[in-house]
Every structure is written in C-alpha cells, then in structure tokens.
Amino acid sequence: MDKIIKILTKYYMVFLKGLWGTMWLASVTLVCGTVLGLLVAFLRMSRFKPLSAVAAMYIQILRGTPILLQLYFFWILLPKIMPFGMSDLACIVVALIINASAYIAEIVRAGIAAVDPGQWEAGRSIGLTEIHLMQKIIMPQAIKNILPALVSQFISCIKETSLASVFFVRELTTAYKTVQASTFLALQPVIISGMIYLVVTTVLSFAGRHIEGRLKASD
Amino acid sequence: MIEPIISVKDLYKSFGDVHVLKGISTDVAPGEVVSIIGPSGSGKSTFLRCLNRLEEPTGGQIFFKGEDIMKAGKRISLYRQKIGMVFQNFNVFPHLTVLQNITLTPVLEKKIPQKEAEKKAEELLIRVGLLDKRDVYPRQLSGGQKQRLAIVRALAMEPEVMLFDEPTSALDPEMVKEVLNVIADLARSGMTILNVTHEMGFAREVSDRILFIDEGIIQEEGDPESFFSSPASPRAMEFLSKVL
Numbered sequence: 001m002d003k004i005i006k007i008l009t010k011y012y013m014v015f016l017k018g019l020w021g022t023m024w025l026a027s028v029t030l031v032c033g034t035v036l037g038l039l040v041a042f043l044r045m046s047r048f049k050p051l052s053a054v055a056a057m058y059i060q061i062l063r064g065t066p067i068l069l070q071l072y073f074f075w076i077l078l079p080k081i082m083p084f085g086m087s088d089l090a091c092i093v094v095a096l097i098i099n100a101s102a103y104i105a106e107i108v109r110a111g112i113a114a115v116d117p118g119q120w121e122a123g124r125s126i127g128l129t130e131i132h133l134m135q136k137i138i139m140p141q142a143i144k145n146i147l148p149a150l151v152s153q154f155i156s157c158i159k160e161t162s163l164a165s166v167f168f169v170r171e172l173t174t175a176y177k178t179v180q181a182s183t184f185l186a187l188q189p190v191i192i193s194g195m196i197y198l199v200v201t202t203v204l205s206f207a208g209r210h211i212e213g214r215l216k217a218s219d
Numbered sequence: 220m221i222e223p224i225i226s227v228k229d230l231y232k233s234f235g236d237v238h239v240l241k242g243i244s245t246d247v248a249p250g251e252v253v254s255i256i257g258p259s260g261s262g263k264s265t266f267l268r269c270l271n272r273l274e275e276p277t278g279g280q281i282f283f284k285g286e287d288i289m290k291a292g293k294r295i296s297l298y299r300q301k302i303g304m305v306f307q308n309f310n311v312f313p314h315l316t317v318l319q320n321i322t323l324t325p326v327l328e329k330k331i332p333q334k335e336a337e338k339k340a341e342e343l344l345i346r347v348g349l350l351d352k353r354d355v356y357p358r359q360l361s362g363g364q365k366q367r368l369a370i371v372r373a374l375a376m377e378p379e380v381m382l383f384d385e386p387t388s389a390l391d392p393e394m395v396k397e398v399l400n401v402i403a404d405l406a407r408s409g410m411t412i413l414n415v416t417h418e419m420g421f422a423r424e425v426s427d428r429i430l431f432i433d434e435g436i437i438q439e440e441g442d443p444e445s446f447f448s449s450p451a452s453p454r455a456m457e458f459l460s461k462v463l
Contacts (some may be wrong), residue, residue: 121273122310122369126324127300127376136323140314 004188011179011189018175019196025164025171026157029096033157034150036097037104044109055105062102068163071095075167088167096161103153111145112138144215151208155201162197172196224249224284224380224411225270231278232265239265240276241435247380252412254422254443257432258458263415266432267382270413271302283380300328303373307385309365311357317344317368318353321375329376336375343371347401363394370401381405383414419462423447431455 008015043055062070074095078086115138123133165173172193179189223246232240239262247253255263268274270281272288272295281288288298312320321340325331331339344350347367357365366386373381383402387395399421406412406425416422422429422443429446431439431454439452447463450456 116310118306118308118310119312122304122306122312124296125271125273125299125302125304125306125382126373127296127298127328128324129296129328132327136327137312 003185004192007179007183007185007188008192011183014175014178015172015192015196017170018172018178018193019200021169021171021174022158022161022197023200025093025096025161025169026154028093029100029157029161030150030154032097033100033104033153036101038108040101040105041108041112044105045112059102059105062099063106067099067160068166070099071163071166074098089169092164092167092169096157096164099160100153100157103156104150107149107153108142108146111142111149114145115141147215148208148212151204151211155204155208158201158204159197221248222285223247223282224251225413226280226282226285227270228280228282229278230266230269230276230281232262232269232274233277239435240269242279243432243435243437245430245437245440247411247413249379249411250409252406252425252427253414253430254426254428255413255415255430255432256417256419256422256458257438261433262435263430263432264384267304267384267413267415270382271299271304273304296328300324300376301378302380302382303376303378304382305366305369305373305384305386307388309357309362309369309389311360311365311368311372313357316354316356317349317360320357320368321372324372325375340371340375343374346404347371348397361394362390363397366390366394366398367401370398370405374405380411380413383412383416385415385417387416387418417462419447419459431458433458 040055040058043051044059046052046055071092075088075091078091078094119137119141120133123137128137161171162173164171165177168174168177176189176193179192180186183189225247227243227245230240230243231238243262243266255267257263265274269276272281272291276289279289283298283302286298288295291298312323315323318337318340321343322333322336325336325339326333341350341353344353347370349364349367349371352360352364352368357368360368370381370386386402387398390398395418399418402412402414403421403425414422414426424443426443428440429443430437431446431450431452433454439446439450439455441451446455447459450459
C-alpha cells in the first residue's frame, strides 16, 4: 500500500497521460467504428446478395479471429501498402476501428431486426418512401436497442485498447509498463492501472444502465 | 359499365413450394364494399396484401384505375398512398404521438404544410372520437383506440381504396364494435373497401359483395343475402355451417 501511494505521488502524470491515451483511443475507435459499422450493417442488410455476402464475410473474419492478431496484421500490412508513412499509433487506430466496426455492424443489424416487422409494413402501406421509412419509423425505434449495446461496446473498446501496449502506444497498460521499467516494481503499477480501468468501466456501465432506463421509460 | 378501381387478373402467389394463390381474378367498382371470407390459411390475407404489393405476387396483374401496379417500380409508394391499409395488429407508430402518427406521411410525402395536416388530423380524430388523445403516445391507448388511430392514419392520406386485414381479430370483444362502427361509417360514406374478416354478421350487413376464398381460389362470390342464406358451392356451405 505504501508503495502504491509512493508510486502514485511520483508517477501520477504517467498514469493520467495513459488514461487520456486510453480514453482517446477508445473514443476514436467507437466514433469511427460506429460510422463504418453503420455502413457495413446497411451493406449486410442489402437486398443485393453479393454486397450482403461480402459484408457478412467481413464481419465473420473480424469477429472470428483474435483482435491481437488483427493488430499485428494491420501493423505489418499498412506501412507496406500505404504510399505515405504510417506510425505504429496510426496502424493500431485503424485496426481497432476496423475490429470495432464488425461488432457495431452486428449491434446495428440486430437492433434494426428487433423492430416489429409490422412497422415496416405499416410504413410501406401508407406510402412512405424507403428512406423516410428508415429515417422516421425504423431507426428511431432501433436506436433504443442499439444505444445500450453501444455503451457495452465502448466498455469493451476501453479494455481492448490495452492491447495497443504491445506496440508501445501510449495508454494505460503502457503506463504500467513505463512505471515498472523505472521503479522495478511490477505488482503495484498493475494494480493502479487496473483500478483506473475499473473505475472508468464501472462509471460507464452505470451511465449505460441509466440510458437504458430512460429509453425504456419513453416506450 | 364503370371502370373498376381495382382489377385483378389471374393472380398467383407461392412461398417456395407452397402455392397460396392459384389464379384469382376479380374487379372492384368504385365505392364497392367487398368482404373477403374463408377458412384460415385459405389465402385471403395474402390476396389482400398483394393488392398493395406488401407481398410480391408470383404471377398475374393488378390494375389500379387501369394502371398496372406490377410495373410501378419505385413509384409503388405513390400507389400505396392511394390504397390505405389497416392491419390486425394495428401497427401504429409507438414512438410518435397520436397526432404525429396521422400527420407524418401527409407532411413528408404529400408536402402538406404541418398546420394544415394537423387541422385535418384533428377533424379525423373528432370523427372517430379520439380528439382528447391527440397528444398521447399509443401505449396509453386501448386496442380499439389504436385500431381507430390506424384507420384515421390511413385516411389522412385521402386514399381511394381501403384494405382491412382482419381489423378486429386482435381486439378484446368489447372493443370490436367501436372499430366496426368506424368501418361501417366509412362504407356508408362511399369509400371503396376490401375487408378480410371473420365477422360474418358485419360482412352481411355492410357488404355489397362477398368473396369466398378457399385453397387459393375464389370458390364463390355474390351478394351477401344470397351467399349467406343459400350458398351454392359445397365448400361455402361447409364453411358457413361451421362459423354461423
């Protein structure tokens, strides 16, 4: 305990910067992953079979292989195929976004599929165009299924960014490694990083439950 | 002879190997009230749902005022605006208030100004006795009220035909009447109606014609009096002996 306090007083900035790195990575991943995930979800639901098949394969590959392996894959591949230089950080961010997009595409697809088919029929029968039907009838109802799942996804993103420490991207798990290297203490910095993760994810799951409750209330 | 508002020619529909409609042809005159009856699984709902292409027919033609709606492509929504539909399970929009349920489509698709659409919606709500509910959400409505809302939501588009797909089948018995009254009113006002129903008394009372569908074809059709008192086909006789 003494040692934890000592480490904290001396190295708190390392952990704070690490936390900042983690939150930044997770946020960028979630936001960009959602945009890309929406696109993939709509391709997946497309009535044009080849498009739908490609999207299904994309989702299957990304959800069916380990994320660490995907990070290595993009970390190796991207610098080779990009005409401009790609930093480790950029490679990792791209990999995290692509990985998240597959999970988010499934969240979106499931959220839309959970809307009562009668709503589609009612919207069509009254003469709404497909775009208006999606905008005004289906998505406002699907969002209630999607939002709570997105909060869980954000929590997963926060935990998964720890894998970026393998590539020494500055985030919370790298902060532990940094402190360990300069203090030769291993257990205490692990506990500190772990506690910070726990606080953040706990706050988020409470926020998630709150959102869920409010969405239910408006049903 | 007056031009039929809806004309169906040799309509076929199958789901995989299951042949639900096996060649249905009929004409509906403007203002005519047609009740479609038959055993469950006979294809009567499928027939109705083909008329606005909620189900895609496998073969045949459907004309709305002489235009083939099978060739409508993306313009199908324009035809659907003129062919209102009411479902067994109401399918009102749960995230919109009663008033918004009614005004959404006229404002979006017919570019009617919001104020005007609201005024029209209120008139319709008065007609079905729901004006005091204008600002509540559908979850606060009873089944009968939801169905009346679904009817005026369709009427707000000023359709020329109304399709009813077992509109009272999901209702508690004490709410059937309030919905049937609205449909009867509509029938008297000259609306063209196709009504799939299990309410034989109602069908007999309001219809100009009965279509009896079984096994995917029209087994018998005729005016309600003669159909119900002296059905000609053995199938209709058997059906009526079970339900009456």
